[in-house]
Amino acid sequence: PNDPDTQSAAQKFLAGYYGLVTGVDENVGRLLAWLDSAHLAEDTIVYLVSDHGEMAYEHGCRGKKVCYEASMRVPLIARWPRGWPAGRVVEHLVDPAVDTMPTLLTACGLPIPPEVQGTSFAGLLAGDDEPIRDAVYYQVLLEKEGPEATPIPERGLRTRRWLYMRTPDAPQMLFDLAADPLEMNNLVASPAHADVMRELDAITAEYMSITGDDWDIQAVFPPTDFLPHSEGKAIYHRTLPTAIVEP
Secondary structure, eight states: OOOOOOHHHHHHHHHHHHHHHHHHHHHHHHHHHHHHHTTOGGGOOEEEEOSOOOOTTGGGOOSSOSSSHHHHOOOEEEEOTTTSOTTOOOOSOOOHHHHHHHHHHHHTTOOOOTTOOSOOOHHHHHTOOOOSOSEEEEEEOBBOSSTTOBSSOEEEEEESSEEEEEOSSSEEEEEETTTOTTOOOOOTTOGGGHHHHHHHHHHHHHHHHHTTOOTTOBOOSSOTTOOOHHHHHHHHHHHGGGTSOOO
């Protein structure tokens, strides 16, 4: 059964989550201050990104692995005083999952291997205003076991205006983010949006073909480098005292 969290449990979770955000903010600040004091900031690329968001009870959900913005969208902050102007906000779509590697290679003057799927957005960070992509491909793999078991896989797209998701059987969600940024009105059954959905479905199929993706790809639990929580926590406490050494 899907038993919702009590109010006190939800408050405890959110307090802990906000505490983690505060901790990251504080320690990134310490790192930046140290780079400044050591006169290394000009030649150091600082790149802060997350691999996923957190639903935090939006749409009645916690965790990740759903198509909503709260799960898919991530923070991305980059600093390189010698190469990128400060204070620039990039409004164009990027996909950190695949675009990070080519971006950092470009910034370092290194070639991008031909098999890399992503696109460098180093130009956007440097001040260019030409979009590098029209859509971000969305993928949740089938996972039969484990704490994040996902019995029904998902694929979809995020464009500037639309958020689209389908399962193997049929399209499931379509949101007009320009008119409905909170994703409250699912248009998947709307006849007026059938053409939009067909177009997005075709683009999704094209992404799947290009990347060799099919519905049978699975995430396996546990992964080869899996650590139980107790072991991970022990390593955390053992290494934390020397994680940041300030002069």
